[in-house]
Amino acid sequence: NAKNVKQMLLDWCRAKTEPYEGVDIQNFSSSWKDGIAFCALVHRFYPDAFEYSTLNPYKPRDNFQLAFSTARLAGCPPLLDAEDLVRMKEPDWKCVYTYIQEFYRCLVEKGLVKTKKRP
């Protein structure tokens, strides 16, 4: 059951970022390394917060900062540290999963994601 939820959350990320160029989410680790995937996901719900087209995949630190800062609009606390993400070869998948799941939960609470309980 845990595996199902992980896969479902991953599929949800893929679906929400599908319209965005430069994003290909295959896992909770390497796919998020340059920070663009975070930005795309957050931008999907807060399109006025920043201009997606001006982002630079070679500036991961900036991208993480922008994404996490904007995600606070949903009430999502910045659980991940940009420095940690940049330093390691690949982001730690458990950490990324924890953050995405928290972001999702906050979106549900804000009513930005339709659920069974709140159609």
Added chain:
Amino acid sequence: MQRVEQEAVQKRTFTKWINSHLAKHVPPLEVKDLFDDIKDGVMLLALLEILSGQKLPCEQGKKLKRIHWVANIGTALKFLEGRKVRIRLVNINSTDIVDGRPSIVLGLVWTIILYFQIEELTSSLPELQAFSSSNSSLDSSTSSTDTTSPPVKRRPLALQGGARKALLRWVQQTATKCLGLDVKDFGPSWRTGLAFFAVINALRPNLVDMERVWRRPNRENLQEAFLLAETELGIPQLLDPEDVDVDKPDEKSVMTYVAQFLKHHPDRKQSDLEEKLEEAVTREQRKSQRELKMWLDQLEKEAVHAQETQGSLAQQYQLFKSLQVQLEMKRKQVEGALQSTQRDGMLTVDQALVKQAWERVSNRLLDWHLHLDRSLPAPLGTVGEWLHEAEGALRQEITVQQAHDNTASTVHRALEQHKVSFQQSLSTHLRLTSCFLKYH
């Protein structure tokens, strides 16, 4: 070496996740070092209580010994294993946690994150499932319209159930039921102003002629009710009739105002219940004020961090803009929090702290904006400077409402209008600048 690093990263992330939930505890708790603070089981049980909404038995106090720690951890583990969604705790013993063994502790927290949230996530099943079964050709339900359209039902502000419900019941029992008024919330039920009259009537029976007010326009009723409450009961006019005569009046504001009736009736002795109620409402207000201050402080920290970032002017503008947007979205909440409930219009300590924090972070952003604009190549740089100088007089100030002074509110409104037009020209300027930067 890599495992040590990975452990450190997970420790940081998991700690932040735990703290984001422990902040909701009454009183708020915080884990400083995960491996140390988890040992006695107190924080762990508090976390599980927050996540599950259930109360768990916990051995607390100064004279706790190891045996109590083991008991607490045992309670926590048993609780997890007994959940509806079976959580398998392989290789996790109470003693390992009490010893603070890093890999075991991380494993436990990860298990909680993973399994505990399954219930919550799976209750959103339809949304998630739609994507696991579909392939790359997505239907219209995943287009951008579903994210930008407003939610169907607007949730009332997350007020703690207890005080709000009790205050509502007090209103119904003392004031509105006997008049046949149906008050079921702190929003639309108050629009006509009749409910306010009912409360005043309950406290001062001869003051209101209820027959007269039944058919009058809402605005008139509201105006008169607020004025009456102020002159006869000494209750400061915290609400504006035009804010209440809407489809969905702000529940938090109405509740704050109605709560004032609990304490401002000079002739009446307060019952025990009313006293407790008033205390509960005050506690809640202070809690939300403190949370607001923390939010503002955190935003300021981010602003400091962001200002130190090296990067192109365009990227810095992005960062600035995203922080500015967040601040603006909090403005209304901050203004609400700074309404004075005292007779002399003074702010409480908590309110003063919120005001300070707001001013600090908005001044910092304003200075940063000025700096960014000055860094633009001419002629944009000079245009920016002019705008900032002109706006200087109207630094993003939150005007504290003078409850008893009508002229102050008129001035306040004029200032607000000024600010709006300035902010509009400022945002136009921002947009122009962003466009410019896009192509350079």
